Amino acid sequence: MSLIVKDVSKEFISKYKRTSTLENFNLEIQKGDFVCILGPSGCGKSTLLNILAGLENATKGVVILNGNEITQPGPDRTVMFQEAALFPWLKVIDNVEFGMKMAGLPKEIRREKALHYLKMVHLSKFQNSYVYELSGGMKQRVALARALTLDSEILLMDEPFAALDSQTKMILQQELQRIWVKTKKTIVFITHNAEEAVYLANRVVVMAANPGRIKQEFIIELARPRQMESSDISYYTAKIMKALKEEVEKVAKAEYDGDWNIEENTVLYSSDTDMGGNL
Amino acid sequence: MKKILFYILLILIWEGIYKLGVDILGIWKPYIFPSPIDVFKTLVGLIKDNTIGIAIVASVKRIIVGYFISVIIGVTLGLTIAKFKYLEENLGPLILGLQTLPSICWLPFAILWYGLSESSIIFVIAIGSTFAVAMSVKYAIKNVNPLYIRAARTMGAKGSKIYTHVILPAALPDIVSGLKQGWSFAWRALMAGEMLSSTKGLGQVLMVGRDLADISQVVAVMIVIIILGLLVDKLVFSRLEKNMRHKWGLDRA
Secondary structure, eight states: OEEEEEEEEEEEEOSSOEEEEEEEEEEEEETTOEEEEEOOTTSSHHHHHHHHHTSSOOSEEEEEETTEEOOSOOTTEEEEOSSOOOOTTSBHHHHHHHHHHHTTOOHHHHHHHHHHHHHHTTOGGGTTOBGGGSOHHHHHHHHHHHHHTTTOSEEEEESTTTTSOHHHHHHHHHHHHHHHHHHOOEEEEEESOHHHHHHHOSEEEEEETTTBEEEEEEEOOOOSSOOTTOHHHHHHHHHHHHHHHHHHHHHHHHHSOTTOOTGGGSSOOOTTOOTTTTO | OHHHHHHHHHHHHHHHHHIIIIIISOOSOTTTSOOHHHHHHHHHHHHHTTHHHHHHHHHHHHHHHHHHHHHHHHHHHHHHHHHOHHHHHHHHHHHHHHHHSOGGGGHHHHHHHHOSSHHHHHHHHHHHHHHHHHHHHHHHHHTSOHHHHHHHHHTTOOHHHHIIIIIHHHHHHHHHHHHHHHHHHHHHHHHHHHHHSOSSSHHHHHHHHHHTTOHHHHHHHHHHHHHHHHHIIIIIIIHHHHHHHHHTTOSOO
């Protein structure tokens, strides 16, 4: 399997201006890769994911999956969104079965597979619950199980943990790592959190904004399971942050007043600092 | 318990005003202001000689037929408009306009078509709620969270399957709210229609009360109409709507 993004550009044309969200974006992803796309807000990373999913079409360039051009969404590229997007009128188990039902799989096979993946995300107890009974983290687990049941070539994740509290997020990151090691699924994961990217990915692609393009790519060669607090993670994170910071600053400068500067704000001077004068 | 006490108090005040205005001061004639006791007596009489029973059966029959027709046409119309942008832009405002037309304005039209018959009242009921149902079905479909559709498409759902498995169930709570609104339109149209052109039914019994200058009968029938309306609204629609909104997670922000 291979996913090739070739010279993809995306422009949004409104009445007053044309915005170039992506420009000549090239990326090649191999089977079993875990790629994190990292970038400041507004750099076009979600647009890229939508194009990979087939939910949006590129203005220029092509995306090729196993030799076929991607033009529309399909079950070979499942997506996990920031919101779980579970269907509230279905029970948890029926939500997990949804994709397989669309594919026309018989009931028994669907049920068996759904239970298998629900077990993998530790929610088999809740198979007969309704969505409103679940917490945010549980919903994302169900969404993950639902995405896994389709045996898609590739799993696209659009900041799936961004809306969760930090404890829940940490647990789910561990789970995702475990599941990836177990299933060796190809994953493209969008995030704006450098630490998360280093913790999860084999490759971290840092994007630059205006227009969106690849700034730098990092290969993360760390053994798994990784520990979030390990110094190796911090080492890579610091390296990536350096590349990312320039971009964050660029985007922020465009938004804030002209005299704003990221460097000035790195040390906070306080008026009651006495420099040890009372020793 | 507190509620019952409140209504007992309300009836006592009513009786008090009656005693003061009619018996003591003589400002009003007894046929202008009814007493709660007379109303209750009349109500019992109407129930005993089965006038109310026959009237309710006749009215309920009409509204069921009329409402059924309006739901079928309204839902179909709403779905069609939601599906085609051209229709939405052009037919939408017309339907909105027709919805603002009080349904009783259709009665002369209906009488010319069907004569003074059962069909003309059913026509007024159906037309009174069809447009309200159609508009709310359209809004319900348009209000479906686009994320659901995107998620379904990435899972391989296509075309009519998206409609039957995602859009319709997602829109269901809003559709039920629309059906509830349609019911109240139909109920009003029924009463108006029966009062003007009918030989049986609650509206007609109400008019007989007027013809006989029997204000107790008028008020008694009004109370029956209120109770019936409340029963259907609370026991059927509100309950259904509430359960559904709860399950769909719409009742919390």
